[in-house]
Amino acid sequence: MATLSEAYTETPLHLQHIIPIDFDSVKEVPESHSWPRSGDESPRRILSLDGDHFSLPAIDLDSPDAIKMVGHACKVMGIFQVTNHGIPSSLLREVESQAWQFFSLPAIAKVRAVRSPGGATGYGVARMTPFFNKFMWHEGFTMMGSPLEHAREVWPHGYGKFW
Incomplete structure (x- = not known):
C-alpha cells in the first residue's frame, strides 16, 4: 500500500x-467558484443552530465506542469535536495563534x-x-x-x- x-x-x-x-481581491463571485443550486431550494443544514451555539457531536476518545462514533459523525454530519485527546490546551492555543498569524498574511x-x-x-x-x-x-x-x-x-x- x-x-x-x-x-x-x-x-x-x-x-x-x-x-x-x-x-x-475578488469583488464578485467568479464563475470558477459559483456552484449551481441543487434541486432542493432550501439550504441544507449541516449543523443545527441552537441559540447562539452550533450543536455538533462531541466524541470522547476514551470511549470504547469512539471508532463507531467517528464513523457515524463523518457519515451523518461531516464534522465532530474530539475530547480526551491528550493534547495540552497550551499547545492547541499556540497552534491556533500560528494559524491566525499565517492566514492573516x-x-x-x-x-x-x-x-x-x-x-x-x-x-x-x-x-x-x-x-x-x-x-x-x-x-x-x-x-x-x-x-x-x-x-x-x-x-x-x-x-x-x-x-
Missing part, C-alpha cells in the same frame, strides 16, 4: 488547482509556502478540488511532520519557534 505522500506524488495537481482564490506572502504540484504539504486548496467542476471557497495548510521548511519560506527571520 502506498503512503499518502507517494499517492500525492503519483497524482500531481496543476498549480491552478493548488493556489486558492485571493479573497481580498496577504496572499503574496502565503504563496511562498505553496504546496508543490506533486507535494503533500504546504499552502493551497484541498487535494480533492480536481474531483469537482467548481472550486471551493477554501484555503488551507496541510502539514505532515514539522512545518519548519514552509515556515522558513514565509518568515525567513522568525521561523525558529517552529523547531
